[in-house]
Amino acid sequence: MQYWLFKSEPFKFSWDDLVSKGKAGEEWDGVRNYQARNNMRAMKVGDRGFFYHSNKGLEVVGICEVCALSHPDSTADDPRWDCVDIRAIAPVPHPVTLKDVKANENLSDMSLVNSMRLSVQPVKEEEWKEVCRMGGIDPLTLEPA
DNA sequence: GCCAACGTTGGC
DNA sequence: GCCAACGTTGGC
Numbered sequence: 458m459q460y461w462l463f464k465s466e467p468f469k470f471s472w473d474d475l476v477s478k479g480k481a482g483e484e485w486d487g488v489r490n491y492q493a494r495n496n497m498r499a500m501k502v503g504d505r506g507f508f509y510h511s512n513k514g515l516e517v518v519g520i521c522e523v524c525a526l527s528h529p530d531s532t533a534d535d536p537r538w539d540c541v542d543i544r545a546i547a548p549v550p551h552p553v554t555l556k557d558v559k560a561n562e563n564l565s566d567m568s569l570v571n572s573m574r575l576s577v578q579p580v581k582e583e584e585w586k587e588v589c590r591m592g593g594i595d596p597l598t599l600e601p602a
Numbered sequence: 603g604c605c606a607a608c609g610t611t612g613g614c
Numbered sequence: 615g616c617c618a619a620c621g622t623t624g625g626c
Contacts, residue, residue, distance in 0.1 A: 574607070
């Protein structure tokens with residue numbers, strides 16, 4: 458399994474919006490950046506991702522799961538844009554802020570810090586565990602820890 | 603709301 | 615294929 462991070466501006470599409478979509482999840486459309494698209498093309502069903510609120514909040518608020526492989530973005534009129542579908546699987550009990558991430562030396566290589574503008578990012582397994590720990594969630598059971 | 607960073611576009 | 619202009623992202 459691989460790990461990822463999805464950024465969204467909460468006033469456009471928030472964690473609560475994703476939760477309200479339930480098991481069916483939501484097409485992660487609108488991405489018009491090659492690197493982000495390539496990341497989505499590399500995803501497999503069952504891969505997990507952090508859901509991060511950009512602009513407002515600036516924190517990891519939930520954990521989601523890829524529930525459909527990349528496919529053409531239904532909102533794009535250009536066939537080069539693909540996207541996956543994701544669904545919410547667990548909230549993060551104590552949202553992990555960008556400030557917290559920046560302050561943690563173990564996370565100094567995270568894309569969130571170094572590739573600020575990339576909206577769909579890979580997350581290393583150690584980073585995944587560390588952010589889960591900070592957020593008070595067990596990375597295996599997804600129960601509060 | 604500002605502006606730095608950075609990706610994309612398009613003229614040459 | 616270079617690079618200036620431009621648009622967008624996203625933290626502050």
